[in-house]
Amino acid sequence: MTNGLEWVAACDADALQPEELRRFDYGGRTFVIVRSSEGDYFALDGHCSHEKVHLADGIVDGHIIECPKHFGTFDYRTGEARALPACVDLRRYEVKIDGNEVFIRL
Amino acid sequence: MLVTHERLAELGILYLEGTSVESIDRAAHAVILSGGTRLGYERLLLATGARPRIMNKTVEPKSRITTLRTYADAVAIRSTLGPQCKVLVIGGGFIGLEVAASAVTKGASVTVLEAGPRLLMRAVPALMADLIRAKHERSGVRIVTGANVKCIDVNESCSAVFLEDGRKHFANIVLVGIGAVPNVELAQAAGLATDNGIMLDETLATSDPDIFAAGDCCSFPHRLYGERIRLEAWRNAREQGAAAAANMLGAERPYIKVPWFWSDQYDETLQIAGLFREQDALIPRVLGPRGQLLFCLAADGRLVAAAGFGSLGAIAKEVRFAEGMIAQGFAPKPEALANPSISLKLLSSQHRSSL
Numbered sequence A: 001m002t003n004g005l006e007w008v009a010a011c012d013a014d015a016l017q018p019e020e021l022r023r024f025d026y027g028g029r030t031f032v033i034v035r036s037s038e039g040d041y042f043a044l045d046g047h048c049s050h051e052k053v054h055l056a057d058g059i060v061d062g063h064i065i066e067c068p069k070h071f072g073t074f075d076y077r078t079g080e081a082r083a084l085p086a087c088v089d090l091r092r093y094e095v096k097i098d099g100n101e102v103f104i105r106l
Numbered sequence B: 001m002l003v004t005h006e007r008l009a010e011l012g013i014l015y016l017e018g019t020s021v022e023s024i025d026r027a028a029h030a031v032i033l034s035g036g037t038r039l040g041y042e043r044l045l046l047a048t049g050a051r052p053r054i055m056n057k058t059v060e061p062k063s064r065i066t067t068l069r070t071y072a073d074a075v076a077i078r079s080t081l082g083p084q085c086k087v088l089v090i091g092g093g094f095i096g097l098e099v100a101a102s103a104v105t106k107g108a109s110v111t112v113l114e115a116g117p118r119l120l121m122r123a124v125p126a127l128m129a130d131l132i133r134a135k136h137e138r139s140g141v142r143i144v145t146g147a148n149v150k151c152i153d154v155n156e157s158c159s160a161v162f163l164e165d166g167r168k169h170f171a172n173i174v175l176v177g178i179g180a181v182p183n184v185e186l187a188q189a190a191g192l193a194t195d196n197g198i199m200l201d202e203t204l205a206t207s208d209p210d211i212f213a214a215g216d217c218c219s220f221p222h223r224l225y226g227e228r229i230r231l232e233a234w235r236n237a238r239e240q241g242a243a244a245a246a247n248m249l250g251a252e253r254p255y256i257k258v259p260w261f262w263s264d265q266y267d268e269t270l271q272i273a274g275l276f277r278e279q280d281a282l283i284p285r286v287l288g289p290r291g292q293l294l295f296c297l298a299a300d301g302r303l304v305a306a307a308g309f310g311s312l313g314a315i316a317k318e319v320r321f322a323e324g325m326i327a328q329g330f331a332p333k334p335e336a337l338a339n340p341s342i343s344l345k346l347l348s349s350q351h352r353s354s355l
């Protein structure tokens, strides 16, 4: 553990297809794990910054994750809000793969 | 807040709050503001929106009737809602039904008066409208269809709505949600063509090539439907704004986005991609208690509309992939659309790989 952060196992790496999303809940918080079409994994806050809607129900298009409710979009590599009504960036978390497991740093 | 003053300044956008444009001097390429100031333009965008349609019935001014368009309207309506409050909603369209849902959730007693034979006549087919009606009735909203309002009067401290058939209803607050009219007066006064909105071509230009329009105020030809349409939907306003801006800078691209609408009713979501038209064939897909999808195929087999009502998780992805198929003019097999075990993602990727 460093800076109070720890690596937490979120899901099996092969449980996610490219351009797929997975919800992960931990310590009363919720996250979304993304696998890009290139095969990289990313982790962000789970709820859209516009309304409390889970992004795991949304879709992935290129490097964009789109909220299922009002179509706000975010760049999942940075968490940056890209289209209204989303205008507040999402927090992004560090990810590593160990064996077949996806870990996120919380 | 969507954007801060700092961000506007950073982008080089001059924002004049509380100022309206009074007229357009097309010959001089300038607009005249409410204070009399003239502002020059090379290209001009009209995004004047729409306003609530007013009832053309006798309405006693002291009766408490209200409409909903702005944030201030919403705050004012919310402050009057609560247990003990009787609410009458005139109009069974989206605005009326969303207010009904919010009011009944806050404990008010709510009745919706709709003139037509069913709810949501303009937006969705009967099958979908019936599901939405059932949800409202389960939640305690009374719905009266075929209710033609004769006049609105005041009876002691209550507003009284009299119907043509002699029935009357009383309420503390009457919300009128009978549609919106596009704000075309500025354009009309400047001699621009209008037709159910400021009339645009496919690139969102008005009859003056230096003036464009976007959003609720305009009508435009849509090549997927082969007709002129006007939309009152948030996502259309966002996307047309961006498309008009690109064309004002010379892109000359036709606007071809699939119409999209959502409405939140209680904890359920309605999403509609495309346009449902009388002449097209309907194919339902039942998702059990989680929701219902409905597809619409044109005579040539193309998917032209899809709607879903139910939990967001159950319907959102499917309607989103259906939108992609509508945009591409895909003609999926009706059996596949009706079959809940075939995902729309799979169907649309099969189509893409067959191109």
Ligand SMILES: Cc1cc2nc3c(=O)[nH]c(=O)nc-3n(C[C@H](O)[C@H](O)[C@H](O)COP(=O)(O)OP(=O)(O)OC[C@H]3O[C@@H](n4cnc5c(N)ncnc54)[C@H](O)[C@@H]3O)c2cc1C
Residues within 6 Å of the ligand: B019, B020, B021, B022, B047, B048, B049, B050, B068, B069, B070, B095, B183, B186, B214, B215, B216, B217, B231, B232, B233, B234, B235, B237, B260, B261, B262, B263, B264
């Ligand atoms: C209660 C309500 C609920 C809705 N819910 C949904 C929903 O769930 N889903 C959905 O897709 N859509 C919904 N809509 C529709 C959506 O809000 C509109 O489609 C969208 O706001 C249209 O954007 P617009 O920019 O074209 O017009 P508007 O948002 O109406 O903005 C136009 C602006 O122009 C200003 N203006 C007009 N004339 C002048 C002038 N001469 N000079 C200066 N300023 C002027 C007006 O004051 C206004 O601020 C809803 C609308 C309402 C009213």
